[in-house]
Amino acid sequence: MSYQFVPFQQLRQQPTIVVDSTANGAALVLAHWRGAPTPAPLRDDTSAGSVLRALHAPATPGLAARAVTANHFDVDGFVGVWSLLHPALALHHEALLRLTALLGDFRELPWADPLAEQALQLVCWLNAKEKELFYPPFGAPVLRRREDEASAEKFDWFLPRFADVVRRPESGKAAWEPEYARVRQATAVMRSPATTLTRYPEIGLVVVRTPEPLPYYALFGPTTGSDIVLSIYDGQRYELEYKYTTWIDLESRPTLPRLPLNALAARLNAQEHSPRRWTFDGITDTGPLLRLEGKRLTKPQRYADPDQRPIHASSISPEVLEQTVVQFFEQGYAAMQPRRYWTWPEIKAAGQLLPTR
Template identity: 30%
Template sequence: MRYVPYGPELEGVPNIIVDGRGNDATVLVLSHWPRNRTPPELKADSSTEIVLNYLRSPQREAYRDGAEAVSNNHYDVDGLISLWAMLNPEAVRQEAEADLLVAIGECGDFDRWSGEQATKVTCALYGLESLPSSPIRQGLAGIRDYLERTAFLYREALPLVPQLLDDIGRFEEYWRDEYRKVEAGRGLFARGEATVQEVPELDLAIFQLPHEVHDMALYEQTACSRVALVIEGHRYQARYRYESWVEIQSRRPPPRIDLRPFADLLQSFEGNPGDWAADDVQRTLPRLRLRGPEGSTSPSSITPGLFLRLLAQYLRDQASNQELLWSPHTADIEYISELASD
């Protein structure tokens, strides 16, 4: 197969789409996105694992239906590893290699520690895209169009995947700082300086933190799809994890509940400067917080106990309010098709 960038070059070309949404010429979708058209027998939590299921399937050629092109409408770690596996099926035949690819895909998409090597690879890919010293970052500087940026990232990153898998130490300058933040967060939990308490009936995990902690360290601690952060200094966040935006198969998280009415409720209690704000529940990673300068989380006058009681009560009271619920299994397809750049 060959990689063809998503956009005009892919129009009219029979293709397989990994991790995103197809176009009119797509013959097979291998994605965990909302309302995807992935064959049920191939579905899995990550798009990387879906691709591996496809590559192992005795019906592989029938699914492919002659398509030679493979693409994705956005760039991220799970998408990159999915695409690379499609282009290099012989490299993923061994169980150990396949397991590592799945771990990288899950680490990237679900922001959770997935073992040292997978986490370092994920951090390296973040660094290659974002650090000023990276040639990839430098090459992105003059590209404004989203699909052009996506194509550039794939063309630059795909050849690096074998090196990342075989010698992650070679990329230390790109993963070192991010990985240290992950390890620092894990250390807080190991020493009991950060804690988590689960409320299973609400699928809610409540974190008590001395300061903000890297997501990969947080989400290693719990499978709950709803997260409340109580950060020292009366700073609070409520979040929905990515697992409740895609169609994961290992379990089915409850629908998301729009938190914008809850933000209005909190505002009525708030005595400090700032505005309580909640992101659109249909976004990939929506958050609620008392918004300060440049989107930071500001200290609140609300006590931790009151914040948590109000949040739990809101989640209970609105659990059946269809006007506020959102699920990847019933999402508006037209809306989802516009989220490639989220």
């Protein structure tokens, strides 16, 4: 059976499979979004993983629809759409594509995997060509366009070209090599004595102490299994982030719900003696940040790597900062147990139980 990609606005013009998105009227949804109606046997950590599961289950209701769409372009969604359009090649490279989707969405890469290098090359190629030819992730509103409309042009360009880079990564080397080299250099820093990691598994937190901000693909590499990262850089510069793993319905392990960060920000502001104030994003953001305020970051800036944005010095010592963060989450999660498939109403209700300061 052959599939064709259609722009998201054409969803209801024919039976359509929706990947890495949700929509009323879809013949089949293959997405890891929280609450998405993905069939239970096809649930996976990534939307591309759900697509690959579906390719192993051709009798899945709705899979006979000939059209495929997504309401945005990112690595995971693209790999899922591409896999439906190239099922034989996708199943042949299934392990590689799973790693690629995982790296694209969670910024996690198991370097011990023999396919890790190639997955990084594929992601860097997608990132480089996207920035060169189109607009950065979350950048459509700047162009006064809707993402579900503008992203169709990205799919049209990438879909016929990706197979060649999957088969022969060297064919895309000119594009992927600069970011690849930057990530490899940063990974060496993460593995060096200059970097230390402290894990608090009962609250899903990893504290990373490293000299300078690094690309996410290096920074988050060793944080697999955790959902919150506190980055502590030289010069008393800090960022705390909820990973994307708690925005979606993670299949592989239970998680704790996101907690609103206003009370933590209030505690830090009570200790902060610099002119700046601690600010935070809401829990429904894809990757909420807690950081010292400068010029307000745009969504594209917040999605970009930490080494691509300013991170300001705090008056709070690293030891006090870490202690304050750990105590906040230990208190907040004291009466909660990790589980799968939290709904957004349940997550918001959990946050309402917290003290405001």
